[in-house]
Amino acid sequence: QLLLQEPGPGLLKPSETLSLTCAVSGGSVGTTNYYWAWFRQTPGKGLEWIGSFYYNGIVYYNPSLKSRVNIYADLSKNQFSLNLTAVTAADTATYYCDGGTGPRTVMSWGQGARVTVS
Amino acid sequence: DVQLTQSPSSLSASVGDRVTISCRASQDINNYVAWFQQKPGKAPKSLIYAASSLQSGVPSRFSGSGSGTDFTLTIDSLQPEDFATYYCQQYNTYPLTFGGGTQVEIK
Numbered sequence: 001q002l003l004l005q006e007p008g009p010g011l012l013k014p015s016e017t018l019s020l021t022c023a024v025s026g027g028s029v030g031t032t033n034y035y036w037a038w039f040r041q042t043p044g045k046g047l048e049w050i051g052s053f054y055y056n057g058i059v060y061y062n063p064s065l066k067s068r069v070n071i072y073a074d075l076s077k078n079q080f081s082l083n084l085t086a087v088t089a090a091d092t093a094t095y096y097c098d099g100g101t102g103p104r105t106v107m108s109w110g111q112g113a114r115v116t117v118s
Numbered sequence: 119d120v121q122l123t124q125s126p127s128s129l130s131a132s133v134g135d136r137v138t139i140s141c142r143a144s145q146d147i148n149n150y151v152a153w154f155q156q157k158p159g160k161a162p163k164s165l166i167y168a169a170s171s172l173q174s175g176v177p178s179r180f181s182g183s184g185s186g187t188d189f190t191l192t193i194d195s196l197q198p199e200d201f202a203t204y205y206c207q208q209y210n211t212y213p214l215t216f217g218g219g220t221q222v223e224i225k
Contacts, residue, residue: 037214046205046216046218046219047162047205047207047216049213049214049215049216060213063213064213096161096162100164103167103168104167104168104209105167105171105173106173106174107164107167107173109161109162109163109164111160111161112161
């Protein structure tokens with residue numbers, strides 16, 4: 001069973017960079033045909049996809065965030081990370097990491113990290 | 119972007135009721151639809167993938183159906199632990215998108 005954990009920084013100031021890391025257990029970030037993704041949720045905008053990457057290194061980003069987002073993996077630590085630059089109050093949200101098989105036969109979300117920009 | 123319209127946005131039901139939630143896509147999404155359940159303060163939990171396939175460990179009272187642009191989540195015999203918010207998600211096309219959610223409340 002995939003388990004994902006993404007402890008967060010809690011509070012950031014505007015213009016700072018949000019950095020989150022998702023530790024994976026019960027599976028490997030480098031496993032063939034797996035995806036790894038970041039989402040966020042706000043009361044106003046609901047659930048929003050930030051970006052995804054695949055075992056073969058292909059990465060997709062939400063066009064609305066693409067200029068500020070970087071998602072990458074550290075295979076040696078079996079984790080993947082999100083950097084979001086130049087944060088504003090609009091980036092205040094609960095951030096979730098997600099991973100599973102490409103066909104979605106397995107999908108597992110982390111418990112979430114609440115981030116406030118103020 | 120693919121827009122997903124969920125209806126209703128909320129509903130009240132009793133234990134034992136049959137509940138159906140609709141998710142309509144703005145274009146054909148080839149059955150690449152997942153359904154999630156979310157309880158307050160918790161992460162979304164996957165229930166259904168590929169429109170109608172049940173995730174491992176999910177009770178059989180949950181089922182999904184539909185194709186093309188119209189999809190449905192059905193809960194047969196609603197249980198107390200099923201009161202939550204439900205979301206559909208399409209993973210056919212980037213950017214991935216979600217419906218606005220359906221809150222299932224106790225009548």
